[in-house]
Amino acid sequence: LTGEDSTATGKGVLGDTKSFNTLVNSSGSYLVDRTRGSGIFTYDAKNRTRTPGTLWLDSDNVYNAAYDGAAVDAHTYAGQTYDYFQDVHSRNSYDGNGAELISTVHYGRSYNNAFWSGSQMVYGDGDGNTFVPLSGALDVIAHELTHAVTDTSADLIYQNESGAINESMSDIFGTLVEYHFNNKPDWQVGEDIYTPSVAGDALRSMEDPTLSGDPDHYSKRYTGTGDYGGVHINSGISNKAAFLLANGGSHYGVTVAGIGNDKAGDIYYRTLTQYLTPNSNYSHFRVSTIQAATDLYGASSAEVASVKAAFSAVGVN
Ligand SMILES: O=C(NO)[C@]12CC[C@H](CC1)C2
Ligand SMILES: [Zn+2]
Numbered sequence: 001l002t003g004e005d006s007t008a009t010g011k012g013v014l015g016d017t018k019s020f021n022t023l024v025n026s027s028g029s030y031l032v033d034r035t036r037g038s039g040i041f042t043y044d045a046k047n048r049t050r051t052p053g054t055l056w057l058d059s060d061n062v063y064n065a066a067y068d069g070a071a072v073d074a075h076t077y078a079g080q081t082y083d084y085f086q087d088v089h090s091r092n093s094y095d096g097n098g099a100e101l102i103s104t105v106h107y108g109r110s111y112n113n114a115f116w117s118g119s120q121m122v123y124g125d126g127d128g129n130t131f132v133p134l135s136g137a138l139d140v141i142a143h144e145l146t147h148a149v150t151d152t153s154a155d156l157i158y159q160n161e162s163g164a165i166n167e168s169m170s171d172i173f174g175t176l177v178e179y180h181f182n183n184k185p186d187w188q189v190g191e192d193i194y195t196p197s198v199a200g201d202a203l204r205s206m207e208d209p210t211l212s213g214d215p216d217h218y219s220k221r222y223t224g225t226g227d228y229g230g231v232h233i234n235s236g237i238s239n240k241a242a243f244l245l246a247n248g249g250s251h252y253g254v255t256v257a258g259i260g261n262d263k264a265g266d267i268y269y270r271t272l273t274q275y276l277t278p279n280s281n282y283s284h285f286r287v288s289t290i291q292a293a294t295d296l297y298g299a300s301s302a303e304v305a306s307v308k309a310a311f312s313a314v315g316v317n
Helices: 066-089 138-151 160-180 226-230 235-247 261-275 282-297 302-313
Strands: 004-011 017-025 028-030 040-044 101-107 114-116 121-124 249-251 254-256
Touching (some): 004 066, 017 066, 040 066, 066 101, 066 121, 066 138, 066 160, 066 261, 114 138, 121 138, 160 235, 160 261, 235 249, 235 261, 235 282, 254 302, 261 282, 261 302
Parallel strands (some): 040 101, 101 121
Antiparallel strands (some): 004 017, 114 121
């Protein structure tokens, strides 16, 4: 594929106008951004389930059709997430080696989910009641791309406690990316694309995981076999700890002094990429996070004290 690097404009899933990088040649405008790593490439599954599908081609470099919105956001938010990991953590793409970012939208029919396939991001359109097209939320795209970061670093096994930590890392960086771009930021997950007819709800709350029935303390962890051993359930324990570490608060009688999003992000990034291993459980997660904070701020630092308090507050001692 050859052509000229260009900039297009278009409307996202929620009708917001944005600009993004494309490649233009005599065929038209492709959703190809050659300015980041080895490139960002966005594809159309055309409501079938073959991936990646067809590289997205538009006729006039203006992406304002309703059908275009999912692709506009997948492409733009992948670029923003790339920028977050490069600019904040000096990580060039999800593998640190400039790997191509490949996304497919319009996957399946009324498909209420999104996932990292092991090699690319995949987004359904939702059924219009539970979800609208899932690439419409920056925290969701950053969630998915963080699965790729995890897979190329700690490689946390996607089940039981290691899987819950895997899921929580994706929720944590999904939220931190949302704050980094100040895109209606909050400590909820998927709020922008979840239940369009219900205001103020979210798929999950990191501030209060019990709102979606998930545990906010290790003593309340799920020990069944559903959800790969509760990877989207027991993530609440770590999500609550992350909320407390960044924002502060008291939880079950334990008070945590908040250290802010940036320091929390640096601690979690170092924990994920330097200390966690495929079989890490919550106990090893506590030790690893303390070590990462110690590396960054010193053993007697306030940051280390807050990490210890945050894990203690959720019953991981
Ligand atoms: O938690 C997830 N995947 O592991 C979700 C579910 C809905 C959003 C898109 C994918 C987040
Ligand atoms: Zn996930």
